[in-house]
Amino acid sequence: MPTLNPPESDGGLAQWLAARAGELLLAVRAEHGHADPAATKAAGDRASHEFLLAELARWRPTDTVLSEEDDGSRRSVAAGGTPTRLDADRVWIVDPLDGTREFSEEGRSDWAVHVALWSRHASAGHRLAAGAVGLPAQGTVLTTENPPKPPTPRVADTPIRLAASRSRPPAFLTELAGEVGAELVPMGSAGAKIAAVVTGEVDAYIHAGGQYEWDSAAPVAVATAAGFHACRIDGTALAYNQVDPRLPDLLVCRPELAAPLLDALSRQLSATTAGPAAGNPLGTSLGKEQ
Ligand SMILES: Nc1ncnc2c1ncn2[C@@H]1O[C@H](COP(=O)(O)O)[C@@H](OP(=O)(O)O)[C@H]1O
Numbered sequence: 464m465p466t467l468n469p470p471e472s473d474g475g476l477a478q479w480l481a482a483r484a485g486e487l488l489l490a491v492r493a494e495h496g497h498a499d500p501a502a503t504k505a506a507g508d509r510a511s512h513e514f515l516l517a518e519l520a521r522w523r524p525t526d527t528v529l530s531e532e533d534d535g536s537r538r539s540v541a542a543g544g545t546p547t548r549l550d551a552d553r554v555w556i557v558d559p560l561d562g563t564r565e566f567s568e569e570g571r572s573d574w575a576v577h578v579a580l581w582s583r584h585a586s587a588g589h590r591l592a593a594g595a596v597g598l599p600a601q602g603t604v605l606t607t608e609n610p611p612k613p614p615t616p617r618v619a620d621t622p623i624r625l626a627a628s629r630s631r632p633p634a635f636l637t638e639l640a641g642e643v644g645a646e647l648v649p650m651g652s653a654g655a656k657i658a659a660v661v662t663g664e665v666d667a668y669i670h671a672g673g674q675y676e677w678d679s680a681a682p683v684a685v686a687t688a689a690g691f692h693a694c695r696i697d698g699t700a701l702a703y704n705q706v707d708p709r710l711p712d713l714l715v716c717r718p719e720l721a722a723p724l725l726d727a728l729s730r731q732l733s734a735t736t737a738g739p740a741a742g743n744p745l746g747t748s749l750g751k752e753q
């Protein structure tokens with residue numbers, strides 16, 4: 464690891480951490496290969512998590528961290544405990560490896576490193592003060608430090624490109640896509656999908672059925688800093704550093720698509736909750752992705 468000091472700003476630190484964790488992950492992937500996906504996933508998760516925790520302890524020793532790989536927070540909620548981060552002013556919300564499945568698959572570049580800072584005193588409603596999304600296999604880091612370009616108008620009369628989980632898309636999405644004339648773009652990693660919205664590769668990302676704060680905090684910080692829309696699928700605000708870190712659904716899109724997509728979502732959600740035959744229309748599982 465280089466000993467070079469990170470930039471002083473929170474956004475600069477987030478970018479620096481995401482870039483360096485990404486270098487580590489590329490090295491782990493090269494070393495472990497793809498013959499044993501479970502071993503490659505575990506090694507990547509562990510290396511990136513340990514690196515981020517050590518560097519945050521070094522550079523921000525008084526801040527708190529909420530990480531996907533730190534089960535303590537999840538357990539304390541499940542056991543009825545109150546996580547100490549709820550009293551903290553500054554909490555780093557990190558996903559050391561988002562799109563773990565894709566990380567273990569040869570040739571895929573849809574996996575990411577997420578580093579976000581939640582601050583009690585941040586001005587934005589979601590209280591995300593800084594964030595960076597590293598896309599190591601794509602050679603980029605998107606960051607609030609130098610926010611991506613704001614959205615440009617869509618080319619008229621082209622189908623909306625709608626990113627969705629390639630392994631666990633919400634059951635209502637095919638019907639919704641038909642209703643709004645969208646084409647579905649399956650992709651791994653919440654970070655990679657939100658990055659694809661920000662770069663214009665797709666127009667929107669919809670997820671439902673299960674996710675956690677670390678899956679969306681950093682990419683939502685970057686997307687909203689660039690002027691994109693982000694909210695829950697019922698149109699309510701995204702909130703981070705909550706007692707329960709589950710944040711099971713979201714919509715991220717070009718601002719002009721927020722109203723039509725929320726309308727379509729509202730119709731889908733009322734249709735799917737109306738009938739007993741609906742099953743679990745929002746998704747397939749609430750468990751942690753393995
Ligand atoms: N139903 C669900 N329950 C819990 N987590 C989910 C989920 N669907 C997706 N996720 C998480 O959201 C991230 C993006 O998922 P996807 O690639 O399917 O879009 C993954 O994070 P991790 O890779 O960090 O575990 C995945 O585990």
Ligand SMILES: [Mg+2]
Pocket residue numbers: 531558560561562653677678
């Ligand atoms: Mg994740």
